[in-house]
Amino acid sequence: MITPTPAIILLSGGLDSATCLAIARDQGFAPLYTMAFDYGQRHRHELIAAAQLAADGAVREHRVIRIDLRQFGGSALTGDAAVPKDRDESQMSAAGVPITYVPARNTIFLAYALAWAEVLDAPNVFIGVNAIDYSGYPDCRPDFIEAFQRAANLGTKFAGRFKIHAPLIHLTKAQIIRRGTELGVDYGQTHSCYDPDETGAACGHCDSCLLRKKGFEDAGVPDPTRYHA
Amino acid sequence: MITPTPAIILLSGGLDSATCLAIARDQGFAPLYTMAFDYGQRHRHELIAAAQLAADGAVREHRVIRIDLRQFGGSALTGDAAVPKDRDESQMSAAGVPITYVPARNTIFLAYALAWAEVLDAPNVFIGVNAIDYSGYPDCRPDFIEAFQRAANLGTKFAGRFKIHAPLIHLTKAQIIRRGTELGVDYGQTHSCYDPDETGAACGHCDSCLLRKKGFEDAGVPDPTRYHA
Numbered sequence: 001m002i003t004p005t006p007a008i009i010l011l012s013g014g015l016d017s018a019t020c021l022a023i024a025r026d027q028g029f030a031p032l033y034t035m036a037f038d039y040g041q042r043h044r045h046e047l048i049a050a051a052q053l054a055a056d057g058a059v060r061e062h063r064v065i066r067i068d069l070r071q072f073g074g075s076a077l078t079g080d081a082a083v084p085k086d087r088d089e090s091q092m093s094a095a096g097v098p099i100t101y102v103p104a105r106n107t108i109f110l111a112y113a114l115a116w117a118e119v120l121d122a123p124n125v126f127i128g129v130n131a132i133d134y135s136g137y138p139d140c141r142p143d144f145i146e147a148f149q150r151a152a153n154l155g156t157k158f159a160g161r162f163k164i165h166a167p168l169i170h171l172t173k174a175q176i177i178r179r180g181t182e183l184g185v186d187y188g189q190t191h192s193c194y195d196p197d198e199t200g201a202a203c204g205h206c207d208s209c210l211l212r213k214k215g216f217e218d219a220g221v222p223d224p225t226r227y228h229a
Numbered sequence: 230m231i232t233p234t235p236a237i238i239l240l241s242g243g244l245d246s247a248t249c250l251a252i253a254r255d256q257g258f259a260p261l262y263t264m265a266f267d268y269g270q271r272h273r274h275e276l277i278a279a280a281q282l283a284a285d286g287a288v289r290e291h292r293v294i295r296i297d298l299r300q301f302g303g304s305a306l307t308g309d310a311a312v313p314k315d316r317d318e319s320q321m322s323a324a325g326v327p328i329t330y331v332p333a334r335n336t337i338f339l340a341y342a343l344a345w346a347e348v349l350d351a352p353n354v355f356i357g358v359n360a361i362d363y364s365g366y367p368d369c370r371p372d373f374i375e376a377f378q379r380a381a382n383l384g385t386k387f388a389g390r391f392k393i394h395a396p397l398i399h400l401t402k403a404q405i406i407r408r409g410t411e412l413g414v415d416y417g418q419t420h421s422c423y424d425p426d427e428t429g430a431a432c433g434h435c436d437s438c439l440l441r442k443k444g445f446e447d448a449g450v451p452d453p454t455r456y457h458a
Contacts, residue, residue, distance in 0.1 A: 065297070066297070067296065068294070068295070103343075103344040103345075103347040103348050103385070104340055104341075104343040104344035104347055104381075104384065104385060105344075106384060107340040107343055107344075107380070107381065107384050107385075108337070108340040108341065108344060110340075111333055111336040111337040111339075111340040112333075112337065114332075114333040114336055115332040115333035115334075115336075115337060116332075118332040118333055119332050138383065138384055138385055138386060138388075139384035139385070141383065141384075143383050144380060144383040144384040147376065147379045147380035147383050147384075148380040148384065150376045150379075150380070151336070151373060151376035151377040151379070151380045152333075152336065154367065154370065154372050154373040154376050155333065155335060155336050155367055155368035155370075155373040155376075155377065156332070156333060156336075156367055156368070157367060159367075
């Protein structure tokens with residue numbers, strides 16, 4: 001790419017968003033801007049991982065937006081309920097919208113990304129949503145992403161230029177890990193566990209850990225995750 | 230209405246949202262929940278007005294959400310540029326997207342309302358946007374509101390039940406004032422000025438004051454606004 005084409009990447013610090021960042025760089029977007037959200041998560045390890053990933057040389061600026069989703073209640077991720085452990089995939093999907101769902105989270109995240117996009121005039125936003133491995137979150141579905149993009153184009157100066165890139169949306173966890181490994185992502189830097197210990201070591205038993213472990217196995221890639229003893 | 234039908238009203242403290250609150254009550258929605266945003270406005274008078282309006286007996290809960298839009302820059306309302314004064318309506322509309330536009334503001338506000346709506350299971354949200362008197366804001370247009378509603382239904386558990394009510398969208402300022410006056414709104418409690426003095430008295434010269442003044446004149450309703458000497 002000759003002309004600089006900036007992009008904003010929603011960077012949670014997890015495996016998916018780290019891969020998204022690598023894909024945006026590989027596709028030639030530059031400079032890159034990353035955005036993380038401090039939304040009253042139970043633990044800070046995700047935010048620390050995001051900051052480390054953003055220390056990548058291709059990132060011009062990393063912003064942490066503090067938003068208080070905890071005041072709305074209603075999710076295990078913000079401390080209102082226990083994180084489920086050792087469920088198999090049929091249990092995860094049979095449960096419908098998971099207890100770890102945070103109300104309207106991706107809508108709020110994309111709204112903030114849109115605001116920053118408009119100020120930077122950077123109408124390309126990357127989000128690491130995935131509809132395959134874990135389809136219980138309604139705000140990870142392709143039709144939601146398309147509908148939000150349409151609303152965003154109507155509600156801003158972009159008038160059609162705003163584009164949400166969701167390059168992982170149809171990939172399995174194993175495919176994501178293989179793609180990221182090709183692009184040099186250090187997954188040891190990423191954090192996925194819903195319930196880590198105080199050192200940031202993963203529990204190995206929550207839905208997120210189980211899907212991640214299985215992803216590395218299926219991909220045939222060594223799992224660099226540090227688990228509790 | 231026999232069954233309680235709760236609604237959330239985005240309440241800025243201005244004339245429009247105060248009228249919206251009265252319309253929601255008149256339409257039989259109950260209980261009512263109101264939501265204001267502290268987004269780094271230049272002044273606090275709007276938030277004080279919102280809290281006073283929410284002291285209305287029909288409001289079960291008033292929430293003030295602190296969000297930092299100022300860090301994105303780009304608007305006279307958050308202190309980055311001078312508020313324009315004494316423009317006529319042709320100047321206001323000729324200027325395109327006005328300097329008082331805050332990037333993606335209504336998208337962010339509606340995203341938070343959606344989160345609260347999902348937690349309360351209260352899928353009716355009222356917003357006082359208006360496309361007639363001042364059409365320079367892209368996020369006040371009916372097609373944006375419809376597109377956001379569609380995205381919200383896809384991205385949450387509501388699956389079609391979420392509805393954004395924008396009862397003022399096709400009304401002139403004078404029609405809004407007449408409707409609110411019929412419903413008993415005390416417009417002396419509302420705040421519209423972009424550049425008030427420290428006591429909260431309106432400047433009388435910014436776009437918002439000029440449109441408001443003209444609205445009272447056209448409606449034939451005495452203007453209760455307190456202006457600077």
